[in-house]
Amino acid sequence: MGYAFLGPNLLLMTVFLFAPIVWAMQLSLQETIGFGDPEWVGLDNYVRLLTDPVFWQSFGNTIIYTILTVPLQMAGGLGLAVLLNSVLPARGVFRTMIVLPMVISGVASAMIAVIIFYQSNGIINKVLVEIGLDPVEWQSAGAPAMASVVITAIWLRLGFNMIIYLAGLQGVSPELYEAARLDGASRWQQFRAITVPLVGPSTFFLLIMNIIASFQVFDLIFVMTGGGPGYSTSVLGTYAYRNAFQIREQGYGAAIGVVLLVVTLLLTYIQWRTSRTRDLVG
Amino acid sequence: MTATAAPQLHSSNTRTSTRRPATRSSSRIHGSPWGLAARITIAVVVSAIVMFPLYWMLVVAFSPRGEVFEPGIRLWPSEFTFENFAKVFGQFPVADWFVNSVSIGLVATALTVVLNLLAGYAFARLRFPGRTALFMLALATMMVPVQVIMVAQFRLVADLDLVGTYWSVILPAAAAAFGIFLARQFFIAIPDELIEAARIDGAGPVRVFLQIVLPLSKPLIAVLILLTLMGSWNDFAWPLIALKDPDLFTLPIGLLYLKGQTTPDYNAIMALALISVLPMVVLFLAFQRYFVQGFARTGIR
Secondary structure: OHHHHHHHHHHHHHHHHHHHHHHHHHHOOEEOEOOOOOEEOOOHHHHHHHHOHHHHHHHHHHHHHHHHHHHHHHHHHHHHHHHOOOOOOOHHHHHHHHHHHHHOOHHHHHHHHHHHOOOOOOHHHHHHHHOOOOOOOOOOOHHHHHHHHHHHHHHHHHHHHHHHHHHHHOOOOHHHHHHHHHOOOOHHHHHHHHHHHHOHHHHHHHHHHHHHHHHOOOHHHHHHOOOOOOOOOOOHHHHHHHHHHHOOEHHHHHHHHHHHHHHHHHHHHHHHHHOOHHHHOO | OOOOOOOOOOOOOHHHHOHHHHHHHHHHHOOOHHHHHHHHHHHHHHHHHHHHHHHHHHHHHHOOOOHHHOOOOOOOOOOOOOHHHHHHHHHOOHHHHHHHHHHHHHHHHHHHHHHHHHHHHHHHHOOOOOHHHHHHHHHHHOOOOHHHHHHHHHHHHHHOOOOOOOHHHHHHHHOOOHHHHHHHHHHHOOOHHHHHHHHHOOOOHHHHHHHHHHHHOHHHHHHHHHHHHHHHHHOOHHHHHHOOOHHHOOHHHHHHHHHOOOOOOHHHHHHHHHHHHHHHHHHHHHOHHHHHHHHHHHOOO
């Protein structure tokens, strides 16, 4: 009976998930240019990865993007969770506003960001000039382009981090703060000694989920910068797409995809080993 | 993917449960009026910054063409105009794109939710050989990004003769696993006595599922519907690969298409962006509780 309930979903997963993963591994061992017959080339694609400077640049950019976005999202999320867990008028309205970007598509967010960060007379550069600073080359220089993507990503994901931390704060008993206060602990000491350790599980969960998400970033960068200028914002997700569907070297694109798969599975495994999920299995 | 910290789907929600500590002792902890003023100020400033991009989308969508890129800081339109909407509807098949997004979203959601409920129930409540192994396999693939499978899936869709149909987007979307986990967790928490009682009365698994379990699962079904619909509505990478014919585009692909014009009209792009985000914003405001539970429980976004 179990198979009858599971069957339809299992069939779809086999055809559209498991089979393509295996097939992708096979393609990564082949050379396929355009739609010609694939040719077995063994590990050539992977050897090529090792010596491809753009692959390494994309890998490095992915890590830079991760290092810049993840801690800021989490710190911001925790700060907002603490703030919006305290007594505050219209607290629900503030929460709604912080969470709202979560339902905005990556493409629409990226389009808005393109306009806001527009290099010639976008609103941010106009304000910078107005207060006497130089306009920033958001489109034509690498570091500012990366900064614009990072800022947009933090905007999109702040709400998610806040939600998880708000849930984590529910488990912290108010008595603890009262006791600490009676012992003369300052607000900051209370935060360091009570809040931070007690939301530890949320922090770990967020760390892993944020790293997975940032290693897979695609929509935002593809629409905002297309990986440019040059390859200065190219990441694994956009570089895999570029090879597979723009340059049409599908075997090579598949090999980059397999690298992403390995990273993802590794992180998923860590998450799984260390969360309660494993208790739920079986 | 589950969080140790995430709230139980069926018990409290963040909105109501967080009122508890606030009313009791936080007022004493954060007692000083200066502290309150500072916190209100921070909350207002952060909210204003977070809201600004959405506000700016509205401004650009309703401004005369090119006005936002003229010199001088102007934070609202000189005149409120609908020309950008007229233009985007006049020059591009926006109505088709909207219908495509709605059709794909509704069919994908209906299919996915039914399949996830069935599979989640099997993993939670039915015994069969290989259950644990299959569940682990599904769990492992939950976070796999489209970049891993896109090349193979593109060929697969061609081989199955699905190119140029809605199904090329709907079927891969329905294979996603996150809903299974949500459903499984919910079903595990249903008290055994309810199911045992029905079974003693002679009800088979199908009847138990339809008559006992499903009526108890309305919050789960609401979360599944909303999250699946949002995922489909906002999906980008795979539809970009699968849908090549402009008449078949969904709204996100249409947005990119507008940007790809030789002289992109950013006012028109913002008008279309507004059209594309409005349905999700309305759904979110109406069903915020379910969205928040779903995000917290699955860790997807």
